[in-house]
Amino acid sequence: MIAPAPPTDQAHLRAAILDPAQPVPQGLQDGAGRPAGRRFSVYRNNVAVSLTEALIDGFPACYRLLGDETFRGMAGAYLRVHPPASPLMMHFGQALPAFLDAAPQLARMRWMGDLARLELALRSAYHAADGAPLPHATLAAIPPEALPDQRFGLVPALRVLRSDWPVLSIHVKALDPTAPTAQPGAEDVLITRTDYDPQAHLLAPGDVAFLAALRAGDTLATAIAAGAAVNTDHDPAAILTLLMQTASLTASLTAAEPAVQTN
Amino acid sequence: MPGSPTLPAGPGVGYKPQHYNAILTDPAPVTWLEIHAENYMGDGGRPLAQLRHLAERFPISVHGVGLSIGGEGRLDPDHLARLKHLCDWLQPASFSEHLAWSTHDGAFLNDLLPLPYTAATLTRVADHIDELQEALGRRMLLENPSSYLAFAESEMSETDFLRAVADRTGCGLLLDVNNVFVSATNLGLDARAYVADFPIEKVGELHLGGHDEDHDDHGAPLLIDSHGRAVADPVWALLDVVLDRLGPAPLLIEWDTDVPDWPVLAAEAARGQAALTRAGERAAA
Helix, strand or coil: CCCCCCCCCHHHHHHHHHCCCCCCCCCEECCCCCECCCHHHHHHHHHHHHHHHHHHHHCHHHHHHHCHHHHHHHHHHHHHHCCCCCCCHHHCCCCHHHHHHCCHHHCCCCCHHHHHHHHHHHHHHHCCCCCCECCHHHHHCCCHHHHHHCEEEECCCCEEEEECCCHHHHHHHHHCCCCCCCCCCCEEEEEEECCCCEEEEEECCCHHHHHHHHHCCCEHHHHHHHHHHHCCCCCHHHHHHHHHHCCCEEECCCCCCCCCCCC | CCCCCCCCCCEEEECCHHHHHHHHHCCCCCCEEEEEHHHHCCCCCHHHHHHHHHHHHCCEEEECCCCCCCCCCCCCHHHHHHHHHHHHHHCCCEEEEECCEEEECCEEEEEEECCCCCHHHHHHHHHHHHHHHHHHCCCCEEECCCCCCEECCCCCCHHHHHHHHHHHHCCEEEEEHHHHHHHHHHHCCCHHHHHHHCCHHHEEEEEEECCEEEECCCCCEEEECCCCCCCCHHHHHHHHHHHHHHCCCCEEEECCCCCCCHHHHHHHHHHHHHHHHHHHHHHHC
């Protein structure tokens, strides 16, 4: 016979902290030896409130659109199923998009999961490694005839998000009520980080294929062809200009030849 | 980056990013800063850039809040590696963690959870501190917790437990004066007796923070260690008792929620400086 685990082991405590419906574990008491009662609720409250606040901080647009009561309710359900997997709260909430996708009460707001994905991507860009962007002078010194053969890298903070919903327009409107109301339609989003604050930009059809080719280490000519294959009217100059203006291009890490030859 | 060998025996504050410009412009009377280790474990961006800049101007104390030293499971090797990486490049003046657990079976609960003071807990905590100190290649300070309840199975007092941990591992102690006041009030103990019994020779840093007031099921006072307001007057009075035993020491003001503007926090630090000065005068008299 194996003796039952004592009621104050950490598995029992963890379960009782995360589930207020469970009784307070035995063996916990006040200074006079009386059962701990609501003293145990301090820990329950600290855990639930601090994790809920972390989700509010991490998903401000979802919070605005769901409202305080609904968001806190969903956060309380989420944190019990998906408590943080590490002490790095900057990563907490990775499973929230899928959780929102599956939430029956959001059947009429199916875009909420993608909005959470966008907010996760912004947070991840904020904490991404610093890049070593090519200086404007280096880019400007590339002779036009050499451009097609150039390969570029992309700074670590760069993120691309594809959505069947107008996710960027919804995000902007959520945080700025004076912004235009989102119109139906899919949106592709690019997140850049020039210094420390990530910025989200709306991408044009063909941009995602263009960026994927650059990321794969292909030449600029190949990337342009990839964009045109998706959208015959694709304008590679526009996305290339955006990448330059946001200091998003680095020397290629994959090119067999030096990334930038200025001769 | 050249690290500072020790924390100065003056007032420090828990660093909040919203105070970055104020601290660089006019930090007085603050002479050192403490950061929560887990907030500086990203790959780059503003948090690390600010920390690099601040570390050129101020001694830094790295205060871990997520290692779960009192956890029943083994220390998370990934987190241990992250702490080592941070301490290796930052070379902080001090590293401290808590007598508490926060992770069980892969779930991090984001709170400092309580431990029974038993021989088994002592062995586990001491083993984890040995492992941590070996990994970091430095001595750590272990902080006394704030308690809202007690374990029926506890076999020794908190001060005896901390003394035994320090003796076994060679670690130092971080004495949180607010935690002493909170725990003593909540458990019906004598805060001054706790201070008198504390292994004071092991103390390398003091903490002070604000607490909230609530009540338990019987109407007894239940203080919550919230770090969301000014330090209470009885805690300042208890600090005087500590300083008369300890002498001058690095003294940190913690204010983590409802964070005030810099002048309010600087005024708390000035109150800490005044307490250190008065204690020095009493010692000289």
